[in-house]
Amino acid sequence: MLKGKKARFLTVALAVVLAGSVLAGCSNKSSAGGKKVEQVIRYNLGADPKTIDPGLNSSVEGGTVIANAFEGLLDTDSKDQPVAGVAEKWEISTDGLKYTFHLRKDAKWSDGKAVTAGDFEYAWKRALDPNTASEYAYQLYYLKNGEAFNMSADPKATKKATADQVGVKAVDDVTLEVTLENPTPYFLSLMSFPTYMPLRKDVVDKDPKGWATKPETYVSNGAFKMKEWKPKDSITFVKNDNYWDKGKVKLDTLVYKLIDQETSYMSAFKSGQLDFIEAPPSQEIPNLVKEGTATISPYLGTYYYSFNVSDNAEKVNKDVAKVLKDVKVRKALTLAIDRKEIVESVTKGGQRPATSFVPRGIAEAAGKDFKQKDYYKETADVEQAKKLLADAGYPDGKGFPTIEILYNNGQGHQDIAQAVQDMLKKNLGISVTLRSVERKVQLTATNSHEYQVARNGWIADYADPMTFLDMWVTGGGNNVAGYSNPEYDKLITAAKSETDAAKRMTELHQAEDLLMNDMPIMPIYEYTNVVCIKDYVKNARKSSLGFVFFKDAYIEKK
Incomplete structure (x- = not known):
């Protein structure tokens, strides 16, 4: 499906910061008549996500929403290199089997409650729980006994384990210990993957199927929080004022439009109703690239x-x-x-x-x-x-x-x-x-x-x-x-x-x-990647691993 983050051990260049239109930036104000520029980006997601539950999602569409609403132990920089996220530091044992993550104490959920190591332990074990039926459970098989727990309901399984035996443990509110089955060079890359995002047990367990569909219960810990979801039309997010790094977030509103027909969203882009689209109509791509409206990466x-x-x-x-x-x-x-x-x-x-x-x-x-x-x-x-x-x-x-x-x-x-x-x-x-x-x-x-x-x-x-x-x-x-x-x-x-x-x-x-x-x-x-993006949209980042990141994006004078 999806995107991941490039590990420090790998040499291939993975992320593409969209040229020209996404390179610079600072102020979120315009000097034009002393008016403040409206900090709103309208991006076409292309389809109504099947789910935006981090533990259940398996699509790029849902993943993009999750990547901007949640933050994992690690985040990524403009080159998809792992950098500090909720975890401000970490240690890796010499044998590569044990990771100890230290969470920042100012990390909060969108409702103001503290993000804890227990939120990660709960989310990971929930995704592995066979009753959850997560399509991406296997992405957590790197954890000690992760597969054995996920297969515990299978009568044919030769190895079974309980949730308590899975290699993730909250030592205290700000310390998470992770034990792997085998050394995994790209494990840090997975720490910003949707399935590894933290979740609030009190929120999810109260409404397992519906919590991720409503603004009042879609409690997240990233740069943006949900304001409204209109099925088959749009999902609107706004700046999360409880996000620990909110000072760097310039956007006030992020609107995901849900238009799946190329000619329709191309028309909306040309008329100014959309600021950012992907996959324009194929017959138009050669001319769009030639005139500089589209870029290929x-x-x-x-x-x-x-x-x-x-x-x-x-x-x-x-x-x-x-x-x-x-x-x-x-x-x-x-x-x-x-x-x-x-x-x-x-x-x-x-x-x-x-x-x-x-x-x-x-x-x-x-x-x-x-x-x-x-x-x-x-x-x-x-x-x-x-x-x-x-x-x-x-x-x-x-x-x-x-x-x-x-x-x-x-x-x-x-x-x-x-x-x-x-x-x-x-x-x-x-x-x-x-x-x-x-x-x-x-x-x-x-x-x-x-x-x-x-x-x-x-x-x-x-x-x-x-x-x-x-x-x-x-x-x-x-x-x-x-x-x-x-x-x-x-x-x-x-x-x-x-x-x-x-x-x-x-x-x-x-x-x-x-x-x-x-x-x-x-x-x-x-x-x-074939994308069309307005020249006033700055610092929106499209990764070659799939998702679009808006944490650093802003609107310059139109």
């Missing part, structure tokens, strides 16, 4: 389609489930797609064809990118695709059932789906129907494996190949394909405990080899 993620190979697939459509369980079919469908044509003629945003699942931009070692191979051509390999389909028993598509592609609303997603539909028909003789739904519906359908083929995307949570690979372990919360391969699981487990960096990378390469050989997914392209 790195985005560490992969746009892909998933095949439903889960046990639930037959309940959706028995005939389609049967064909998709055949790896020859999945490979045939994947090889029939011309990714080069899609990025050049459809998306037009500087994307690169995805010929692996882990994209370019993640360092394996100094000067060496993890992506070292192409698992198939950038263009369609029609001959091989036809052969595979024939070997599976469907020569020229004869006898192959009509399949449905599910995607969330948006002209861009529709254009790609239509291109894929046309390519499968032309190259393999396969008929495809398309179904567009709201983002919430798409997330629910994919997470519950109630689809046939679906559009998906994954943005790195941190700058390591693991963020793209551990999601595909059996039963993983973000394993939308329902993929399962015991050998793959073993490689991921081994890589998570491996202290030899070179051997660890070898295990991750072997895991990706298995994933791309089994092909439960169809990578389409490597993301880029």
Whole structure:
């Protein structure tokens, strides 16, 4: 999904501070007629978030809201380097297994109560609790006994643990001790990840399902607090006057608009109703970039389609489930797609064809990118695709059932789906129907494996190949394909405990080899950030790991 923060151990440059329009700044006042500039930014979030509960969220949309409303133990600077957040200092044991965080005493919640170490312990254990059913629970498996506690309700689990045995403990109100299963070089990077945000037990336990939907109960500890949520229209946040670092927050109001149609939010941007949008209509991107209205920057993620190979697939459509369980079919469908044509003629945003699942931009070692191979051509390999389909028993598509592609609303997603539909028909003789739904519906359908083929995307949570690979372990919360391969699981487990960096990378390469050989997914392209931002918006930061940060943003004289 999501964003993470770059660890000090990693060498790849990850964050992009939007050029020109986001570089400078100080005063939040204008000298024009002595009038104060209205400090309001209207940013198009692009979809009504399924949830903005830090423990339950798994989308970039929800994550952006959370990242500006909450603050973790650590925050990030303009280059996505971990810096002090709620924790003002910390120590790491020589073996890399124990972290001791010391919280600042002036950290407060939006209702004025103190943020305590217990708030972090509660939030982390809540996300791991099997009753919470957090899709991102596995992101806390780095904690000692984290996985064992999360799997405690599974009768097949070989190792189980209680909440008290999980490696996080509030020693006192301002000291948090964390014990890991294995040394994890990028652990500090995770401390600003949504799932690791603190939560108030008294607030959440009182209304577990509804607390994050109402301004009066959405108690947060970051730069902004919720004022109003109008479903399918907007979510409004205002400056949190109880935030410990409020002196650096210049914005008074942050409005997230929830417009999912590209032409609509592009029109709103041009008319001045929006100050900041992403992913403008693809047909307009070349001219927008040429005239300087849009900028293109790195985005560490992969746009892909998933095949439903889960046990639930037959309940959706028995005939389609049967064909998709055949790896020859999945490979045939994947090889029939011309990714080069899609990025050049459809998306037009500087994307690169995805010929692996882990994209370019993640360092394996100094000067060496993890992506070292192409698992198939950038263009369609029609001959091989036809052969595979024939070997599976469907020569020229004869006898192959009509399949449905599910995607969330948006002209861009529709254009790609239509291109894929046309390519499968032309190259393999396969008929495809398309179904567009709201983002919430798409997330629910994919997470519950109630689809046939679906559009998906994954943005790195941190700058390591693991963020793209551990999601595909059996039963993983973000394993939308329902993929399962015991050998793959073993490689991921081994890589998570491996202290030899070179051997660890070898295990991750072997895991990706298995994933791309089994092909439960169809990578389409490597993301880029295409953004349009008004020149009076300063210091809004878009990370190449997904989220937009507004803590330091302000409006200059228009």
